[in-house]
Amino acid sequence: MAQMQDMKKEYAQMVERVSPKSHTVRDCARAFWVGGVICTMGQLITNIIKSFGYNQDEAGLLTTITLVFLGILLTGLDIYDSIGKYAGAGSIVPITGFANAMVSPAIEFKKEGYVFGVGARMFTIAGPVIVYGVIASVIVGIIHYFI
Template identity: 55%
Template sequence: MKNNMTDKQYQDYVDKKTPNSPIVKDVIWAFIVGGLICVIGQLILNGYQAMGFDEEGAAMGTSTTLVFLGAFFTGLGLYDRLAKYAGAGSIVPITGFANSIVSPAMEFKSEGLVLGLAVKMFTVAGPVLVYGITSSVVAGIVYYIMSFF
């Protein structure tokens, strides 16, 4: 069966069927949730410093704690519910990184520890790590070369 729609007619059809996204509302929720995650991170950092950790130790402890909490709440199914409303506000902070590793691992755990959990764990985070590390190495090399001028 051949469709006789022109490109313009098809685009009009898609626009009519696709719901409009409330961009302002989405941006506000992302800002609020992302900001709250950062406030929680700051409170954790302050707590580690109050326990006597130096600045570097408190920063490492905060990152580790936030990754753990992101993974833990993903395992409980709470992080995904938060992400429905928060959008990028829950994805951008370090907790979103933990979520991007745990979610595929949970989804494919039924396929076994090696072919399910281990293989699928970095399907989302893998490219981010590869290109993030690669771009930081390139930036470091450029910075090193520019330091001679």
């Protein structure tokens, strides 16, 4: 048994040595500029909406809706996956990435029907974000109540 453990350890080191590493600096730079562009677009949309006389809260809400719409549209047009491949976290973290995570399984599982396919599988990737997002907001709410 101990010998097997040693073999596994030795092999893990071999794999570590041979496996190519991702280009961290390059990937970070790409994530930074693409993520930055998405956020700047969000700000631009907010400013445009505010110029029509909406207040900050209303404009924020409308901006979110617009960005989610754009994320879904680009997913449906087979473009968002290419952006994601290039930008990584830069296009996953913004809300457009959340839209992509909801809609891509919906497209993929349409063949399994609208109930067990689209309806159920839609949450396979983004579901945990919703669950833990809600839990985190409850915890923050409780802390906020006491301070």
